[in-house]
Amino acid sequence: MKRSIEPEPLVPSIAARSPETVMRLARMGAAHPTRLSFLRTLLRRAKAEKWQFTRPNWNIGADGFGHAVYRVDTPASTLSLVAFSTYLASENRTDRVIADAWDSSYVLYDGIPDAAEIERLSTAAPRQEAARYTQRDLTLSRANKSVRLFDHVVEALSAGRQPDPILVDKVGYLMRTTAVYGNGKFGIADREQVIAHPALRGPFQAEMLTVWLIRCFTVDLAEHSARAKSPETAVPLDREVRQRLGVGNATGLGMAPFLVKHPTLIHQWVAARETALARARSIEVAGANEWLAFCEALQAAQRLVRVWTTDEPTQTTRTKVLSEELTSLDARARQLEATSRDRLWDGIWKWASHNLSLEGQEMTLALLLEPHGELIDDLADTMAVDEDATFRIDGRMTCAELSLLIEAKAQWVLPLDFATRQAQSRFWYVSEEKLEPRLGERFEEPGSECEMPLATARDLQALQTGLGKARGEDLVATFLLAHPEHRHTVRRLQQTAICPYGDIRDNLIDAVMRPIDILRLKLAFFGANRFDPRSDRWLRITLFRDAPFPDELGAGAQ
Amino acid sequence: MIDASLNEIEALTAKAARGAGLSWGLSEDTGKAARWLAACGSDWAPGLVALLGAHDQLRGPLDTNLHRQLSPLFAGTYSADLCISETALANVAYPLWLLPFAARVAADRRNAVRVSWDGLSVVVWPVGCAVAGSQSDLLAARAEHIVWAPVMPGAAPAGSAVDLPHCVRSAIRRADWRALEALGARTYVPASVQSRATGAGAGLTDND
DSSP states (O other), rough: OOOOSSOOOOOOOOOOOOOHSSHHHHTTTTTOOOOHHHHHHHHHHHTTTTTTEEEEEEEETSSSEEEEEEEEOOOOOOEEEEEOOOOOOOOOOSSSTOOOOEEEEEEEESOOOOOOHHHHHHHHHGGGGGGOOOOTTEEEEEEEEEEHHHHHHHHHHHHOOOOOHHHHHHHHHHEEEEEEEEGGGGGGHHHHHHTTTTOSSSHHHHHHHHHHHHHHHHHHHHHHHOOOOOOOOOOOOOOHHHHOOOEEEOOOGGGGGHHHHHHHHHHHHHHHHHHHHHHHHTTTOOOOOHHHHHHHHHHHHHHHTOOOOOOOOHHHHHHHHHHHHHHHHHHHHHHHHHHOOOOOHHHHHHHHHSSSOOHHHHHHHHHHHTTTTHGGGGGGGGSSOOOGGSSSTTTTTTTHHHHHHHHOOOGGGGOOOTTTGGGOEEEEEEEETOEEEEETTTTTTSGGGGGSSSOOOHHHHHHHHHHHHOOSSSSSHHHHHHHHGGHHOOOOOOOHHHHHSSSSOSSOOOOOOHHHHHHHHHHHHHHHHEEEEEESOOEEEEETTTTOOGGGTTTTTT | OOEEEEEOOOOOHHHHHHHOOOOHHHHHHHHHHHHHHTTTTOOHHHHHHHHHHHHHHHSSSSGSTTTTBBBBHHHHHHHHTOOSEEEEEEEEESGGGHHHHHHHHHHTEEEEEEHHHHHTTEEEEEEEEESOHOOOOOOHSSEEEEEEEEOTTTTOOOOTOOEEOOSSSSEHHHHHHHHHHHHHHEEEEEOOOOHHHTTTTOOOOOOO
């Protein structure tokens, strides 16, 4: 077998998948986490920089209520998670963002909080959105217990037993967060201040660190409660069981507008992932170690799919198909490898893209990236962007040029027929009651005059019509002075023209659009798995399941 | 006073601008403009409340009303869209609100822009500005003549120019905050039986 002696080229010989292929809702809704996902980036950085973790404060009573502080020393700065555990009546336990009380609440704090700061946070954090915060507070979050698993784990540990592994796998977490706020919300620090910490550079790193430390707190709290219940007989969780516990999360429509509002950022994320795939596929000869790593990743994926449960019929079917496809992928990959390792990764990819469902294809993508950290991990550094750099509208373009830009870059919009009720059946709005994004039925509900600008396809068509009535030689700035209603569309068009992966190529107000498809792409980039749709509008996921705990960072790959 | 983050100011302003009848795109620009002014430490909120109040009454650019004043939001975005480095404007309301748009031009041209009105001269660059003249003139409700010109390389700085501080927070009077929130609230849709039932999916407790 011929050996590759040249370093792999950073410019792949195989082109990346096109935005037209990638940025469709159906495929976005089949996305899986990869090694470029944000929680993986955090774990790699924590390991590489040898972050030190301590728990300087554990002030939790026998009743399980109180506060704790987790301290993280990174090379450049110190961060602390301040955690509060409070009583919650079971009738108030809801995953929805609209709740006003929780089992636990958290602030990721810039530095080491003194007693006065802990006191301040103890009155604010349990109230979440109802309180105000300061620039020392980097994130704000809350989590509710998975009552069935939390109580079971405490019961088992207090009796000196390990919890039922079947129940551990079925639920997958002791608590689930219902929001992790960042970027200035309710007075917390702006993103610019967060990324001033080198440890938190890159997308959503402060949020990921928050959730990772929440995971520690949930385990510590369960073990503490078991000891409080029966000090003589209680045992800690076995490491192997502990590792299978992540943090749950419930995510709804609130996340959907983000993907439309941040096209240049989304472009960077997707472009990084697609470049990584192209690089892996371009490898001339697959290495032996990489082949073994691929096989291990495939086995891990098969284990994951076995514990991926949901009651939602569509996802249930898709997960079942995926399970079968992973078996086929395993067989086919071994067959290809036995024949030759020349262009093996591309061979596997081509087979998968012709033979597997979208779930199977996107999982194959994740598996192909897994062995190639050295080749692709640098791309994680390209996933942040200065969004202000593309904010200014180029008004020196003529109307004719802008119209051509639509035809060149947003062709997919033109055939859609917005005269039909189906095409404009929905509208996105912000609810007065909950101040959260919602999806309404345009022809059945009031409020469409307050529609949010998420109808990207319809608005592009309207812009094209408007441009058709203007003089071609008129400047866009002049056109927008007379027609400011097109301004957001012009900006987005100019942005997505240079950031094509930032444009979702589907009609977001169509009658059959599934919001969870939008959410899933973002959640996959976070590093979530075990997607569990609860309707077409919200879903539960798990973060950090199977990931190391801080005290295990030294060992194994991240 | 409310100690607000810059992102909150941007979001609050954009929503208020939309509530006052500006288009979504102009509202985005207004939000970014407020953020820039807050980062410069200027007292941005009272003028914004008044300016959006005027837009709300007119539901159109200010230059068509009987006061015949030009809205700095329209003039500013137009100038920034064209990346204009030199122009003269007459009769502009709340001229402070031209500065963020001049900053955008400065960023694109990589060259500071000087905006002057009355006895005031402000040198603007992408992330800050220096004011020569009375700071209270900065908050004027109207300027008769405005000159917007590039700062020539090597030009001597204006005699008494004071750099406005770069801020990461902004203190806002509660009355201004509430006024902006009230405008923003017009973009919300009240709950209905159907929206409660289906707007966000199922509404269950989650004791599982």
